[in-house]
Structures are given as structure tokens and as C-alpha cells.
Amino acid sequence: MKIAIIGGSGFVGTQLIQRMSKSATYDLLNIDKQQSETFPTITHIANVLDKDALVPLLAGVEAVILLAAEHRDDVSPTSLYYDVNVQGMRNTLEAMEIQGIKRIIFTSSVAIYGLNKVNPTEDFPADPFNHYGKSKWEAEQVLQNWYKTHGDWNVNIVRPTVIFGEGNRGNVFNLLNQIASGKFMMIGNGENKKSMSYIGNIIAFLEFLVVEKTSAYNVYNYVDKPDFNTNDLVHHTGEILAIKIPTLKIPYFLGMLGGYGFDVLAFITRKKMTISSVRVKKFCAVTQYDSTKAMSSGFVPPYAMEEGLKRMLKVEFLKEKI
Template identity: 80%
Template structure:
């Protein structure tokens, strides 16, 4: 099978390419505007906003995995979310059609549901609270409309929750780094549950879809269970690293006030700061999602949640 990965130079893409390459079952290409440190020989410089280069790059392939996205909390201007995530979807679909490709796996996000929802499953109404979630939902709507006139296509949408793992430098890494350093300050009571996904399981699920979901339109939340609270993360980090982790709790309203202060400072300095009101709000929110559909599909995660956390902590902070 010939698989084209769009946006495979990043964290998840690199891990996915590594898994698929080692299997020896696939012919692979990575289309990305960024260089790939691990897979330069199969990487073609390509921007998802350039439909012509996308069409050339996809020639001769059987399946597309679309990972490319603007996803940081502080993207500026905000129009980039919609340019890359929504128009990029349109360009990808048109480039696929031009090449006769009818299979797509798209990584969306649980951000389409919004914050503090009651364990939403795939049927839960979309209610995104930020531009990232809104643009991902708009991209899904583009897909839904496309499928109405392309019913012979096979489309799989994966909505992962926050992904962590070795080599990640996102929000989970930043949180665990603060905890492991002993400089962590808990905003709120720490009882809010955090659905998370270990990268080794996410890429295994994507390969499962490549092999097993070859017809129809499917949407899956992806979450590894159990859902840890922030207090659980502090406890497990201390246990795995054999450290006593001191924690100071501050009220939510004080944390948000500080976040707004950093928003003002970022605006005045024109710099991207590690703390913002959005990040404080996300940190304190309940982000728990239902993954029964994925876990009853026949897929078996290769790693337990605790093992994924242990692997990351040992790799990043265990020295």
C-alpha cells in the first residue's frame, strides 16, 4: 500500500512514519513544509496551502493521512487556524480527487466539543471554545459535505485528546516538567480529570484504521484510560521519578487573574509567553472524553496509560 502523510515532520508524524516504516508493509512519502530529521529521504517540501504541489506529491498513492494543522494556543494571526486547518482540508480533498485517491484518515481533535463537557462521545454536539477547536470542526464539516457527493470514499476521522510521549514538547511536557522540577504550583483543587493519549497508542490506532476500516465514514474519539486527575499526575510523577513533589494550591480566580496579566504582558511585549489565561483555563478544566467506540472496534492499545507515562518520564526527566 502506498501511503502519503501530510504533515509528518512533527511529533506524531515522526512516530507514525517510524512505525509504518518498520513494518515494511508500506511505500511512504511525507509532504511537509518543515524538514524531517528522521526521514529526509522520503520527505517532499510541500505546503498544505499549495494545491498544485499537493497534487503532484500525491500522484500514485492509495491513502492519505492528514496530520498538518495549526494547533498552538498562541497562533497569530488567528486566520492561520482557518487557512491551514480548513482551506488545507479543501486543498487536500481536491488534490486527492485529481489523483483518484479515495481513502483519507484525518486527525481532528476533542477540542471540537469545548471545555467542561460531560464525558462526550462522538454523537455529542460540537461546541468549540477556541479558534483551534472551531477550525477543526469547520474542517470536519468540509469533510461531511464532501462525503455527500463522494459516498464511495473511505474517510476515518480521529479525535484524539492531548497526546503525550517521548520527544513531545507540548502542554503535557510543560506540565510534567514543572511537576518534576519541584516548582509546580497547583491552580484549583487538582481534582479535575484529564483525558490523555499516549503517542504509541495513537499511532497504533491510526495503523489499525489503515488495515481494518477500509470503507465508509467513521469518527472516533481516541483516549487512553483511566482518566488521571491533576493530583494523580503529580502523584505518579513523584512515584516514577522517586521524588517528593511539593505542591502549593492557589485559588482558581487568582490563577485566572494571573493569566490575564500575562495576556497583557504578551500583548505589550509582542512575545509569546508560557502562561496565558487560555492555558490556565484549560489546565483547570475537566477534559474527560468517552472512547468506548474506539476501544470496542477491535483495537487493543499496546501500552497501558501508566506505562506510557512511565516511558515519557523516564526518557525526559529520569536522568
């Protein structure tokens, strides 16, 4: 099966290609605006904003996995979220139609639900709080409308929560790095639940959809259970790394005040800061989601949640091989 992974040069795409390339079942193609350091021989440089560039590259492809996205908290200008995430979706669908491709797997996000929601399922109303979440929801709506006139297509949408794992340099890594360095300070009481997804499991689920979910329009939250609260995450990290974690806790309002201070500093200096009001808000928010549908689909995660955390910590901070 010839599969095009659009946006496969990043963290998730690289891990997914690494997994799927072990099977002779797949003929993989990576389309990305950046060269893949790991898989340069199967990578073709193109941007989802350029439909004309996508069309010839998709010749002979049977399924598309769309990973390309603007996702950082500090993307500027904010219009880039909508250019890449929404118009990129339209361009991809139109290029697929030209080439007669009728299968797409799209990685959306639980960000479409907004913050501090009570364990939302896939049927929960969308209420995104930032431009990333809003643009992902708009991209899903593009897909919904497309499917109304393309009922013979197979659409699989995955809404993962925050993804972590060895090689990742996102928010979870930054948090673990602060804990490991001894510079961590808890903001709030630490009782807020944090749903997370281990990279080894999310890429296995994407492959599962390729093989097992070949018809209809399907939407799945993806979360590895059980959900840790922030205190649990700090405790497990300290235990695995065998370090003592500072117990100082800063009230939420002081943390937000500091976040706004860094926002002002970033605006003045035109530099991106590791701390911002958005990141403080996300850190203290309840981000807990229901994944019953995914876990009832026949998929079995290869790794337990705590095992995934242990693998990441060992590789990134203890420099062990796994």
C-alpha cells in the first residue's frame, strides 16, 4: 500500500515512518516543507499551502496521513494557524480528489474542546480557547462538509491529547526538564488531571487505523490511561530519576501574574519565552479526556502509561538506551 505522510519530518511523523517502515506492507512517501533528517530518501519538499505541488506527488497513493500543522503556542502571525491547518486541509483534499485518493487519516487535537472540561467524549461540543484549537476545529469542519458530498471516502480523525516520548521537545519535555534540573516550582495545588499520550502508542494507533478502519467517517480521542494529576507526574519523575523534588507551591494568581510579565517581555524583546500566560493556564488546567471509543475499537496500546514515562526519562535524562 502506497501511503503519503504529509508533515512527516517532525516528531510524530518520524516515529510513525520508523514504525511502519519495518513492514514490507507499506510503500511510504513523506511530503514536508522541511527535509527529514532521518528519512531523506523518501522525503519530497512541498508545502500544504501549495496544492499544485501536492498533486503530482500524490500520484499512485492509496491513503494520506495528514500530520502537517502549526501547533506551537507562540506562532506569529496567528493567521498561520488558519493558513496551514485549515487551508492546508482544503488543498490536501482537492489534491487527493484529483488523484482519485479516497482515504485520509487526520491528526486533529483535543484542543478543540477547550480547557477545564469534564472528561469530554468525541460527541462533546467544540469550545476551543486558542487559535490552535480553533483552527483544528475549522479543519475538522472542512472534512465534515467534504464528506457530505464524498460519502464513499474513508475519513479517520484522531484527537490526541499532549504527546510525549523520547525525542520530543514539547511541553511535557520542558516540564520534566525543569523537574530534573531542580528548578521546578508547582503552580497551583497540583491536583489537576493531565491526560497524555505516549508516542509509541499514538503511532501504533495511527497504523491500526490504516489497517483496520477502512470505511466510513470515524472520530477518536486518543489518551493513554490512567490520567496522572500534576502531583503524580512530579512524584513518578522524582522516583524514576531518584531525585528530591522541591515542594514549594505558588498560588495560581501569582503564576499567572508572572506569565503575563513574560508575555510583556517577549513582546518588548521580540523573543520567544519558555514561560507565558498561555502555558501557565494550560499547566494548571484540567486536561482530562475520555478515550473509551479508541480503547474499545480493538486497539491494544503496546505500552502502559508509566512505562512510556519511564522510557522517556531514561533516554532523555539518564542517557540510557532502550
